[in-house]
Amino acid sequence: MMISKRRGGIAAASALAAVALTVASCGSGGTSESSAPASSAAAQPVTIRVQTFGGGENFGYKNAIAKWNAEHKDIQIKHENLTDQFEQQYWPQMIQWLTSGSGAGDVVGIDEGGMGLAKARSEWWADLKEYGLESRKADFPAWKWENGVAADGKLFGLGTDIGGMSICYRKDLFEKAGLPSNRDEVSALWPTWDEFMNVGKKFQGKVKDTKWADGTNTLYQVVLYQEAAKNGNVSYFDTSNNLIVDKNPAVKTAFDFAQKMTQQGLTAKLRNFTDEWATGTQKGSFATLGCPSWMLGVVSGNAGDDAKGQWDVASVPGGGGNWGGSWLAVPKQTKHPKEAAMVADYLTQAQTQATVFTDFGNMPSNTKAQQDPAVQGAKNEFFNDAPIGEIFAKSAASLQPVFLGVKHAQVKNAIESVIQGMDDGSVAHDKAWQQLVDDAVKAAG
Amino acid sequence: MSLDTLPRASRNTHRRERPPGRRWRSRLDVKAMPYALVSPYFLLFAAFGLFPLAFTLYYSLYDYDLTGTTEWAGLGNYTALLGDDDFWRATVNTVAMFLIATVPQMFLALFLANALNKHMRFRLPIRMSVLLPLVTSVVAVAVVFTQLFARDWGLVNYLLGLFGVDNTNWRAERVPSWIAIATMVDWRWTGYNAIIFLAGMQTIPRDLYEAASIDGASRRRQFWQITLPMLRPTMIFVVLNSTIGGLTLFSEPMTFYNGNPDGGSQGQFQTVAMFVYKEAFREFDYGYASAAAWLLFLLILIGAAINFLFVRRIGGTR
Numbered sequence: 001m002m003i004s005k006r007r008g009g010i011a012a013a014s015a016l017a018a019v020a021l022t023v024a025s026c027g028s029g030g031t032s033e034s035s036a037p038a039s040s041a042a043a044q045p046v047t048i049r050v051q052t053f054g055g056g057e058n059f060g061y062k063n064a065i066a067k068w069n070a071e072h073k074d075i076q077i078k079h080e081n082l083t084d085q086f087e088q089q090y091w092p093q094m095i096q097w098l099t100s101g102s103g104a105g106d107v108v109g110i111d112e113g114g115m116g117l118a119k120a121r122s123e124w125w126a127d128l129k130e131y132g133l134e135s136r137k138a139d140f141p142a143w144k145w146e147n148g149v150a151a152d153g154k155l156f157g158l159g160t161d162i163g164g165m166s167i168c169y170r171k172d173l174f175e176k177a178g179l180p181s182n183r184d185e186v187s188a189l190w191p192t193w194d195e196f197m198n199v200g201k202k203f204q205g206k207v208k209d210t211k212w213a214d215g216t217n218t219l220y221q222v223v224l225y226q227e228a229a230k231n232g233n234v235s236y237f238d239t240s241n242n243l244i245v246d247k248n249p250a251v252k253t254a255f256d257f258a259q260k261m262t263q264q265g266l267t268a269k270l271r272n273f274t275d276e277w278a279t280g281t282q283k284g285s286f287a288t289l290g291c292p293s294w295m296l297g298v299v300s301g302n303a304g305d306d307a308k309g310q311w312d313v314a315s316v317p318g319g320g321g322n323w324g325g326s327w328l329a330v331p332k333q334t335k336h337p338k339e340a341a342m343v344a345d346y347l348t349q350a351q352t353q354a355t356v357f358t359d360f361g362n363m364p365s366n367t368k369a370q371q372d373p374a375v376q377g378a379k380n381e382f383f384n385d386a387p388i389g390e391i392f393a394k395s396a397a398s399l400q401p402v403f404l405g406v407k408h409a410q411v412k413n414a415i416e417s418v419i420q421g422m423d424d425g426s427v428a429h430d431k432a433w434q435q436l437v438d439d440a441v442k443a444a445g
Numbered sequence: 446m447s448l449d450t451l452p453r454a455s456r457n458t459h460r461r462e463r464p465p466g467r468r469w470r471s472r473l474d475v476k477a478m479p480y481a482l483v484s485p486y487f488l489l490f491a492a493f494g495l496f497p498l499a500f501t502l503y504y505s506l507y508d509y510d511l512t513g514t515t516e517w518a519g520l521g522n523y524t525a526l527l528g529d530d531d532f533w534r535a536t537v538n539t540v541a542m543f544l545i546a547t548v549p550q551m552f553l554a555l556f557l558a559n560a561l562n563k564h565m566r567f568r569l570p571i572r573m574s575v576l577l578p579l580v581t582s583v584v585a586v587a588v589v590f591t592q593l594f595a596r597d598w599g600l601v602n603y604l605l606g607l608f609g610v611d612n613t614n615w616r617a618e619r620v621p622s623w624i625a626i627a628t629m630v631d632w633r634w635t636g637y638n639a640i641i642f643l644a645g646m647q648t649i650p651r652d653l654y655e656a657a658s659i660d661g662a663s664r665r666r667q668f669w670q671i672t673l674p675m676l677r678p679t680m681i682f683v684v685l686n687s688t689i690g691g692l693t694l695f696s697e698p699m700t701f702y703n704g705n706p707d708g709g710s711q712g713q714f715q716t717v718a719m720f721v722y723k724e725a726f727r728e729f730d731y732g733y734a735s736a737a738a739w740l741l742f743l744l745i746l747i748g749a750a751i752n753f754l755f756v757r758r759i760g761g762t763r
Contacts (some may be wrong), residue, residue, distance in 0.1 A: 095726075096726060121513070273703070275591060276596065283597075283598060
């Protein structure tokens with residue numbers, strides 16, 4: 001390691017400090033620029049840093065922010081998408097910033113997996129009620145709104161997108177395999193997950209160098225959230241924050257499905273949100289992938305413009321489910337809470353969310369946006385003009401929230417590693433379930 | 446403190462000869478100046494070395510959750526660590542990668558330095574080019590090597606494929622992942638060590654070689670019996686330095702797995718430094734991480750001691 005080589009014994013002795021330094025110096029590239037001082041003259045525009053995560057087009061704010069910046073010379077938004085990976089990098093970094101009192105942006109995105117902890121630490125957040133945002137309550141489904149309210153009643157988060165489910169597939173590869181490629185016929189191919197796997201086997205028999213699915217994790221999550229809806233809307237924790245990985249049938253069902261996928265060799269063994277996964281999307285290593293609405297922006301961003309029209313969206317086997325969705329919060333440490341609240345307000349408005357959906361596919365949580373005819377009738381150009389409004393927005397009202405505990409991010413990561421290990425061969429199939437339970441217990445401890 | 450031991454008489458003479466202001470300034474000059482001059486190092490050391498050291502030791506005795514609670518744990522973190530399979534796996538990974546990377550690196554650097562120590566054309570540019578990998582950002586290095594060692598589209602697998610070897614999953618299999626990371630480390634640090642060796646070689650008096658030549662010793666014999674023994678102090682420095690660097694290996698394996706401190710789905714190449722980072726900043730278990738950092742410190746001490754004893758024997762009485 002570079003730093004310890006230079007500082008010799010000192011760094012060795014304080015390995016932790018050195019590690020922290022390295023992380024600080026390479027992990028937060030370009031994010032350390034401080035916002036304008038509070039005392040600056042009124043003429044000086046205030047810069048509001050919006051920090052998000054996710055691959056590809058992530059939160060889909062590109063056009064919405066350009067519009068705001070053109071209209072508001074006094075408040076400029078600077079968007080920083082920090083990393084692809086929420087649990088691994090974004091959230092740990094954010095928590096360091098939040099606990100140390102500096103570094104976090106003025107508006108920050110939080111994935112559903114971090115909301116358990118965010119709700120429990122209301123001292124980190126500014127109270128959006130102070131800026132009149134209590135008035136937004138009617139814009140959101142009750143569960144999305146309530147998840148942005150901390151234990152002590154502070155309103156800290158406004159809903160951005162929600163999950164919804166679909167299967168993204170490579171139209172051109174389906175044609176190559178002699179399968180129907182029209183999205184309705186494709187949806188009819190797989191009423192159940194078993195059928196989905198059978199089609200996969202057929203596909204791999206025809207197209208040699210392409211695997212059926214990207215990896216185990218994406219589809220595992222899809223099944224998990226479907227099953228969670230059938231099992232009291234809980235996944236790894238019950239609503240009292242007790243670990244129920246070994247008791248919740250939803251986890252076992254999703255695990256069994258992932259195991260079957262790997263046993264039949266239907267995956268390209270790529271871990272989602274890694275560089276290799278993105279490259280695989282680009283190069284056509286796999287034909288299908290579990291797609292919550294926000295994944296559309298990730299896929300189109302990863303695949304690049306050349307792949308336009310190659311992709312399409314079909315319905316998911318086994319009915320709906322709600323994977324993912326995020327919130328925007330204003331950290332207490334911001335120097336411009338008022339302006340930050342205005343920006344968070346703007347980014348969650350029906351109009352903005354509708355634009356994000358029609359441009360990139362992240363489904364609005366704002367109910368007014370969901371009812372917007374432009375959203376209901378939206379088509380996605382990248383995905384061969386798929387009627388994403390029909391696929392996602394119609395079911396939006398019926399989506400159920402899944403409860404995620406305070407330690408959800410850690411447990412999710414531990415479980416994903418086992419599922420991934422099953423795929424890459426480092427975990428034996430017959431020992432995988434036990435290891436999954438053990439590792440989950442360890443991560444929750 | 447020789448000044449303090451001056452006989453009183455001589456001090457008195459000073460007093461009479463100099464005006465009081467100058468005397469004080471001079472005393473300040475002589476007594477305080479050296480401290481002032483060396484102080485930046487010690488201040489920095491206190492801030493970036495001593496304080497984190499004490500801080501980590503303190504918190505290693507607590508059950509300290511970075512997001513909230515702090516509770517006294519005594520030696521609980523240490524005993525838990527010693528029974529933690531993940532920690533031991535990380536230790537094995539670290540030591541294995543250190544050996545795979547460092548042993549060839551030392552030989553390579555030594556022979557590279559020996560080659561550079563000869564008279565040749567364009568000596569300076571060639572010597573400088575050896576240092577180039579070091580100047581490259583570690584992230585850039587990792588990006589390139591991540592591509593080279595990619596499973597599906599990587600150059601290494603492609604080249605191995607020409608010889609009929611199946612695609613290796615460099616991130617899923619333990620030994621291959623060690624080799625990939627060791628390659629990265631070697632690429633970056635061999636030149637650096639070679640330059641230090643070269644500097645050491647240039648301090649060896651030429652007449653030793655001349656005398657040996659007259660006695661009929663071959664070039665190879667001169668290398669083994671003059672260069673190597675004379676290089677021992679340099680070698681001790683380089684080996685200790687590499688031990689510290691190798692055992693705190695972090696950036697390369699971290700970037701090799703997309704910045705994920707797990708180091709592979711089952712910790713195939715997770716090092717102790719990554720383990721520390723993971724516990725502190727992803728699991729927020731700061732106390733546990735602090736204890737692991739101290740165990741890493743012990744590991745480095747042991748590693749350094751072994752290497753020191755080993756290197757001291759090099760080129761000894763033979």
